[in-house]
Amino acid sequence: MELSRTERTRHRRLRDQGRSDRAALVEVLRAGFVCHLGVVVDGTPMVVPTVYGFDDDFLYFHGSVASRSxxxxxxxxxxxxxVDGLVLARSVFEHGVNYRSAMVYGPPRALSGADKLAALxxxxxxxxxxxxxYARRPSAKELAATVIFALSLDEASVKVAEGPPGDGDGPDASLGLWAGVVPLETVCRPPSPDPALPAGIGVPAHIAALARTPLFTK
Amino acid sequence: MELSRTERTRHRRLRDQGRSDRAALVEVLRAGFVCHLGVVVDGTPMVVPTVYGFDDDFLYFHGSVASRSxxxxxxxxxxxxxVDGLVLARSVFEHGVNYRSAMVYGPPRALSGADKLAALxxxxxxxxxxxxxYARRPSAKELAATVIFALSLDEASVKVAEGPPGDGDGPDASLGLWAGVVPLETVCRPPSPDPALPAGIGVPAHIAALARTPLFTK
Incomplete structure (x- = not known):
């Protein structure tokens, strides 16, 4: 499935490799759970980190900090x-970052009732x-105090930069300098129990499994 | 040194712990090299990842993608x-993320000449x-093709959320459920040489050292 092409999501630059299929979008969204939400407040941009999830049609995000806006x-x-790696080239000019990034645009809709519960x-x-x-689900009062927005995945773009630096076959190759990539990876460490936890409550299998799932790796 | 308090950088929410000293800001900026830049384009926010560095007074960022705006x-x-950890509480409502985040606001200034070279x-x-x-420094032509902005660090805010979930001393503690934090960490992997590299060019000490520095860890 092709992603939409709008003026906002058209790829303009050369180095960044634009992807236009839905599968690439899903792959980027699957690999994390914190997004950066950009809103305009009194004419000024505000960028806040917040948690998200998604299904076939929508991205859902926690919106308390942005609910007024x-x-x-x-x-x-x-x-x-x-961020997948630091690209170290022979020349400073060719330095860069290997990354996967998705941008989703649209007017989000605040959810309520059963829709909000499903999104949560x-x-x-x-x-x-x-x-x-496993955990206790939200009470009616807690659900009322939770702000969740749904954002259509219809207008989205994906960019991926990967691979070695680009000056391996140019004149700078003769400089004799090392060049390559320092890969970066986000990993889960073993679960750290709440100090208030009574003895005898072990780590449930689904939480122990987090460190073994490919969620946070490429 | 205290950070400024403006309407934009005043801390409003309870769970997030606002910090107001310059040292906290420096600590967050030191621990990464990719920021999310928010600009307004035709009335709509655009959030793009880009690389940054900083000194005592300014944050510097690559601005090619945003230069027109x-x-x-x-x-x-x-x-x-x-993102430092996933906070798993007894109740869904108390779930959250441990994180450190810095926001810097202001009108950036495009750099040129010696200022641009120093920022690069x-x-x-x-x-x-x-x-x-170590690497070949930019030529005049390459420098002209590079867009770097300087943004004053004067208007900034820092938020840090850390520690175990908050429901360890409430009624949900009696549910007998496991609660705690799954720590997340971004780590450097061993440098991956450019396949175009001739034999005999070893990894320089300063690049090998990247994997051992605390830059990307808490």
Whole structure:
């Protein structure tokens, strides 16, 4: 499935490799659970990190910090980025970053009732599969105090930069300098129990499994 | 040194712990090299990842993708976020993320000449200390093709969320559920040489050292 091509999501630059299929978008969204939400407040951009989840049609995000700004139905930009490596070239000019990034544009819709509960389940299961059935689910009062927005995945773009530096076959190759990539990876460490936890409550299998899933790796 | 308190950088929410000292800002900026830059384009926010560096007074960022939008001197928001852990509570409502985040607001200034070269050195040395003296420095033509902005660090805010979930001493503690934090960490892997590299060019000490520095860890 092709992603939409709008003026905002058209790829302009050479080095960044634009992807235009839905599968590439899903791959980037699957690999993290914190996005950067951009909204306009009094004419000025504000970029805040927040948690997200997604399904076939929508990205869902926690919107408490932005709820006042989003009441008017303004278009937002949600960006998810994974930094995969530092690209060290022979010349400073060719230095760069290997990354995967997705941008989703649109007017988000505040959810309520059963839709909000379903979205909260998606958010929770995205970050920690199995946790929705394990933890105590939200009460009516807690749900009312939770702000969740849905953003259509229709207008999105994906950029991926990967591979070695680009000056390996140019004149700088004769400089005799080392060049390559320092890969970066985000990893889960073993679960750290709440100090308030009574003895005898072990780590559930679905949480122990987090460190072994490919969620946070390329 | 205290950070400024403006309407934009005042901390409003309870769970997020606002910090107001310059040392906290420096600590967050030191721990990464990719920020999310928020600009307004035709009334709509755009959030793009880009590389940054900083000194005592300014944050410097690569601005090619945003250069047209920034020509008018508009105020931007640059956000740097480190995700430190997934907070798994007894209740879904108390779930959250441990993170460190810095937001810097202001009108960036496009650099030229010696200022641009100095900022590019700061950017390069921030991501890979030692690389400025090792790699070939930019030619006049390359420097002209590079877009670097300086953003004052005067208007900034820092938020840090850390520690175990908050429901360890509430009624949900009696549910007998496991609760705690799954720590996340971004690590450097061993340098991957450019396949075009001739035999006999070893990894320089300053690049091998990247994997051992605390730059990308808490």
């Amino acid at each position: 989003l009441a008017g139905g303004q278009t937002v930009c949600v960006t998810v980025t994974h 389940r998606v958010l929770t299961e995205h970050a920690a599969p199995g946790q929705w059935d | 920034l020509a008018g001197g508009q105020t931007v928001c640059v956000t740097v976020t480190h 050195r700061v950017l390069t040395e921030h991501a890979a200390p030692g690389q400025w003296d």
